[in-house]
Amino acid sequence: MYVRVLKQLKASGKTVISSNSLGKLLQITPAQIRKDLSYFGKFGKQGRGYNIEYLLAALNKILGIDQEWKACLVGVGRLGRAIINYPGFSPHGFEIVACFDIDKSRINEPIAGMSIQPLGQIKNLVKSNNIKIGIVSVPADQTQGVVDLLVAAGVKGILNYAPISPVVETDIIVRTIDPVTSMQSMTYYLKGY
Amino acid sequence: MYVRVLKQLKASGKTVISSNSLGKLLQITPAQIRKDLSYFGKFGKQGRGYNIEYLLAALNKILGIDQEWKACLVGVGRLGRAIINYPGFSPHGFEIVACFDIDKSRINEPIAGMSIQPLGQIKNLVKSNNIKIGIVSVPADQTQGVVDLLVAAGVKGILNYAPISPVVETDIIVRTIDPVTSMQSMTYYLKGY
DNA sequence: TAATGTGAAAACCTTCACAGCT
DNA sequence: AGCTGTGAAGGTTTTCACATTA
Secondary structure (H helix, E strand, O other): OHHHHHHHHHHOOOOEEOHHHHHHHHOOOHHHHHHHHHOOOOOEEOOOEEEHHHHHHHHHHHHOOOOOEEEEEEOOOHHHHHHHHOOOOHHHOEEEEEEEEOOHHHOOOEEOOEEOEEHHHHHHHHHHOOOOEEEEOOOHHHHHHHHHHHHHHOOOEEEEOOOOOOOOOOOOEEEEOOHHHHHHHHHHHHOOO | OHHHHHHHHHHOOOOEEOHHHHHHHHOOOHHHHHHHHHOOOOOEEOOOEEEHHHHHHHHHHHHOOOOOEEEEEEOOOHHHHHHHHOOOOHHHOEEEEEEEEOOHHHOOOEEOOEEOEEHHHHHHHHHHOOOOEEEEOOOHHHHHHHHHHHHHHOOOEEEEOOOOOOOOOOOOEEEEOOHHHHHHHHHHHHOOO
8 A cells, every 4th residue: 555655656746755644645544654664664754754765665675576576377267368468467567477277278379478378287387487476367166276286386475366265374375356355345334324 | 254155155055164164264263253253143053153054144134235235337448347247246236237437439338238427427326326336447547536426426335446545534435456456465475485 | 843763551353261052 | 072152361553642853
C-alpha cells in the first residue's frame, strides 16, 4: 500500500510527505505509519516528513521488489490467458517466463512469446529458469495437486486464482485472489442497509 | 475461508468436522476456530464437532450471503468485460445488473443481457435497482472519481480492481484486488532464496 | 514551528487449559 | 473418549504522548 501511494505521489510531482498526510491517503493513523517504518529504520526528517523518492527506494529494497522476479503460470484457460496477457506485471519486475497446461491439445501452442508446456516439464523449467513464483489458474479441484507440483519443483511463492485455500508447508507463501471471497467479506458490513 | 472449505467438505459428503481437522485444512489452530465461532454463537456439539451443513448455514447468515446482492460495474474495457462474463459470481448470489462506461462509443452496446450506460445514469440506476455494491474496473487515474460517484449514488461497498487505494468515508467498505500488490507482499518473504 | 522516532500504556488477538457435555 | 466453549494468561499490535531534531 505504501509503495502504491508513494509511486502516485512521486508521479504527481510531490517530493516530501508527512505521516499525517500519508495517513489520510492510506486511511491509517500517523502513529501507525511511523511505527511501521521504525521497524526497518529511520527514513524521515523531524520537522519535514519523508522524502518520497528516498522512502520509496527504501521500501522497494525492504520488500524485495528492487529486483526481477520470474514466475510461471499453470492453467492456460480463459483466466490464464488473461493473466499472461496482463500488461501490469512486467513494469513492476514480475515476468512470466513459462506456462503449463494439462490439456494435451494445448501443448506447444504459442502464447506471448512462449509455448505451452506439459505439467511434466514444471520441474525442469522451474529449476533451469530459477523461477521462484508460481501462478495457479486451474480449476479448484486441480489446485492442490498443481500447487504440490510447483512446490516440489522449488517454487517458494504461489499466486492462487482458484477459490480454495491450498495446504502448504509454512515456508511457502500463498496469496489467493478470489473476487467472490472479497465480495463475501464485504456483505457482513453491508447487512444493515 | 470457513465458508469456502465447508462447502468443499459438504460437496465431498462429510457431515461433521472438528475444530482440529478444520484447522488442518485452513492452517489455523483449533483454538482459533472455536474462539472465532464463539463470538457469534454455539454451533458445535461437545464430543462430536460441528455439523457442516448447520455451520455453513449459520455462517452464510452471519456473513450476509444468505441473500442476493446486486452490483453494478463501471469501466467496460477488457478487464470489465472479463468480470461481467465471469460465471463465478451468480452461483454465490452476486448479480451484476448494470454497467457503465465513460466512452460514448460504447454507450448502448449490449453485453450479457444489459446495455452499457453513461456515467450520468449511475445515480438513477443504483437507486432504482437497490444496488449496494459497485465494481470498479477503470484506469487508476479515474478510480477515485468513479468511486465518489458510486458512493454519492448510495453504494455501500466497492470492489476495486484498480491498483490504488481510493479514499472513502469509514462506513464504505472497499476491497481492492490487485495482483501486483499480492505479488509484492510475497517477495519480502522470498528474498532469502 | 512542524514533524519524526520511540518508550510506555492501552487495546486487541491468540493460545492455553480445563469444566462440562455427548 | 472426544471435543466444544470459555475464562485467564500470554503475546502482539496500536495508540499515546513527548523528547528531540530540522
